[in-house]
Amino acid sequence: MSDPFIVTFRSPPLPYFIDSNRVTYASGEEHPSRVNMGVFGLLVVQEGALHIGEEEQAWTVKPGQALILRPDKRHYSIRPCRERTTFDWVHFQAAGAWEESGGSREATLRGDHYTYAIRLPKMMALSSFERIGEALAKLHEAAQSSTHAAFWGRQQRFLDLLRLLEEDWRSDAAKAAVSVAERAAAYLKAHYRFQVTNTDLSGELGLHANYIARCMTEVYGCTPQQYLLYYRIDQAKLLLLTTDWPISRVAEETGFRQTPHFSRLFAAHTGVPPHRFRKRFTE
Structure with a gap:
């Protein structure tokens, strides 16, 4: 499924990792509602389906699909899960400029000779689902570490994930x-x-x-x-x-x-x- 909305991050500075994990909901459970969390939320569904809304928009995120939720809007469950649903979530933040374009909002952020515009669809179907799943598993493992060097591992795993997501989208003709x-x-x-x-x-x-x-x-x-x-x-x-x-x-x-x-x-x-x-x- 294609989506006209694109989230663009201008780097440097690069978006940075906050936290991540994998969650399973039983049938009848639903994603909690949140308002102005201050961090981006990346959701990648492994099985089942998540029914998520953000302000006036709504999606059903199925296996092999990913959704980016904004840090400055209300997120809520449209309806409970109708089956066992497993998904990965990643919270991250962007210290630099970012924007969401699509609909009536035109894109304004562009890379130049020395900066880069990381572009990701707000909602995307993942053609490299297995590789991205492996990257998520490594990220979750790094997120649980409490060693002194854990910060570097978490950030590197997160940047690897961003790169894979962007490469996956750019492979679309x-x-x-x-x-x-x-x-x-x-x-x-x-x-x-x-x-x-x-x-x-x-x-x-x-x-x-x-x-x-x-x-x-x-x-x-x-x-x-x-x-x-x-x-x-x-x-x-x-x-x-x-x-x-x-x-x-x-x-x-x-x-x-x-x-x-x-x-x-x-x-x-x-x-x-x-x-x-x-x-x-x-x-």
Whole structure:
């Protein structure tokens, strides 16, 4: 089952683990109602079915499905379980920016060159159910440990789980826009020192240039050529700060053919020409 609502966490900082366990309800039992818990709740059903509501939304979560509940809304049971129901729950929190998009709410959080947008459907069917179940079991085991090093184990197991959940969702061809945008960004970053045209990018991805541009605009808020320019400027900043190379070599190393053209673009995007940028941070 697909769900139009997407929960996005911008990292760093990464979401962090609070607690987890596996619970079994007998027929007739139901999930407790809670209000503004302050933590996210991830529910993964192993057998039976959970009937959960969040404000005006409602779901029946079946085996092999997962649901993310928000920290700032009311959660409640729609009805008791009609059969033995076993599920894993994970509480976690996000110190950084996060949002839920879908319906009338548009997505605003995006990754850039140095940050990452972790995107997970609010409700998802797990194609890698066995692997995710194993990750949950390891997380529960780590959660019970009281050793000095337990913190590191819990957080690592939780990040492994997040990675598996996101990989599971990204394997769905229906999420092509994100996949196309990230493939294009990876190619541009790997070839920023060279002249990369939209035709080159189209040939590499095997997709029409206009479609790639739409995907990148949707995910990153800019076209491929704009993305390439921003990345080159960022790389130029690093070289100005970490080398004594002349401006002409910095321009060449970051894919600009002519030094005056590089200097004009750099000044337009940073507010100062390259030599003043370097001087500001080296004196």
